[in-house]
Amino acid sequence: MAANRIKVWDPAVRLFHWALVVLFAVAYLSGEESEALHAYAGYGVLGLIGFRLVWGFLGTKHARFSDFLYGPTATLRYARALMAGKPIHYLGHNPIGGWMIVLLLLSLFGACWSGLKLYAIEEGKGPLARVPAIIAPAKADEAGGADEAGEEFWEEVHEVLSNLTLALVFIHIAGVVVASRLHRENLARAMVTGYKEKQD
Ligand code: HEM
Numbered sequence: 062m063a064a065n066r067i068k069v070w071d072p073a074v075r076l077f078h079w080a081l082v083v084l085f086a087v088a089y090l091s092g093e094e095s096e097a098l099h100a101y102a103g104y105g106v107l108g109l110i111g112f113r114l115v116w117g118f119l120g121t122k123h124a125r126f127s128d129f130l131y132g133p134t135a136t137l138r139y140a141r142a143l144m145a146g147k148p149i150h151y152l153g154h155n156p157i158g159g160w161m162i163v164l165l166l167l168s169l170f171g172a173c174w175s176g177l178k179l180y181a182i183e184e185g186k187g188p189l190a191r192v193p194a195i196i197a198p199a200k201a202d203e204a205g206g207a208d209e210a211g212e213e214f215w216e217e218v219h220e221v222l223s224n225l226t227l228a229l230v231f232i233h234i235a236g237v238v239v240a241s242r243l244h245r246e247n248l249a250r251a252m253v254t255g256y257k258e259k260q261d
């Protein structure tokens with residue numbers, strides 16, 4: 062049995078993933094409720110993104126971007142095989158999964174950045190509140206005009222990016238379910254234990 066198991070995800074990738082699931086859920090659900098909890102969950106997500114970027118270069122084999130970022134040829138070949146119901150098996154992330162990870166990280170970063178802008182403009186709090194040059198126009202004029210427009214803008218961006226991320230998460234989970242069925246392997250369990258069964 063043990064000989065059939067291959068270590069795929071190192072503990073850092075697994076911890077990153079499940080911490081991200083928890084912090085994203087807390088951030089999303091606390092958006093309209095608790096200001097402090099929401100901000101700390103958002104900072105946590107930002108920290109995780111930063112960690113993952115570094116780990117994408119320094120991590121173990123399947124954690125590295127070079128292992129799962131494929132060009133258009135390999136991605137199209139994978140998509141065609143998938144449509145034909147004969148997906149090519151990858152031990153690490155498959156090419157479509159790899160691009161989904163890029164989208165998720167970008168969208169999460171956008172949600173956090175717009176959240177930081179909003180926190181600075183609306184509440185005068187957070188790291189960007191101390192960097193006036195970046196949040197120009199920072200001070201509301203007497204009529205409150207400039208700042209109100211900025212606040213509305215970043216509120217809109219923050220809401221759109223938070224919901225876009227949620228939509229990507231649903232597609233991500235659907236992708237995990239479909240790939241697990243097609244390959245008869247439990248990908249979610251592999252993200253918990255770190256191991257996959259040998260296929261060929
Ligand atoms: C309960 C819900 C979730 C399940 C079951 C799940 C499952 C998985 C699985 C199985 C993988 C590995 C895919 C593969 O084998 O190639 C993965 C990767 C990933 N998931 Fe999820 N996921 C969930 C929720 C989320 C959420 C909420 C986010 C982000 C907000 C997310 C972001 C990611 C990222 C960034 C990766 C890449 C992991 C890495 O290489 O660092 N997932 N997920």
Ligand code: HEM
Binds near residue numbers: 175176223
């Ligand atoms: C993954 C990261 C994040 C997600 C998913 C998220 C999600 C949300 C959601 C769903 C809302 C409610 C929007 C609405 O009222 O319609 C919200 C509001 C807000 N978020 Fe975030 N957010 C994130 C990160 C951040 C960060 C890092 C900050 C700044 C520290 C932040 C600051 C705010 C502020 C100030 C509001 C407005 C609260 C209000 O006026 O009611 N967010 N966020």
